[in-house]
Amino acid sequence: MKVFNIDEYLNERGITIQLGKKEFLVKDIPFKVHEKLQEEKSQKEALKMLLNCDDADLEGYGIAAVGVIIRKITENLFREPSQEEASKS
Secondary structure: OOOOOHHHHHHHHOEEEEEOOEEEEEOOOOHHHHHHHHOOOOHHHHHHHHHOOOOOOOOOOOHHHHHHHHHHHHHHHHOOOOHHHHHHO
C-alpha cells in the first residue's frame, strides 16, 4: 500500500518569498487566504495574510509584483511532481 505524506509534500513544495531584506516561507494556502483571493480587489490583503506581513513590507510593490508573487506561490505548490518525486510515492 502506498502512503502519501502530505506534510512531506508541503515541505518539498514550500517557497520562500524575499521582500527587501525579509524572507517569508509559504508551505500552504489557508482557506481564509483563498477566499480573500476570490474577492476582486483583495489580492494585496490576501498576500499580506499569506506571508503574514504588513503594509510596510509591501511598500514600493505594485499590482504586478503582488500578482507575480501569488502566481509563483500557486505554481510551486500545485506543480506536477518531478520524476524523482513521483518515484518516492
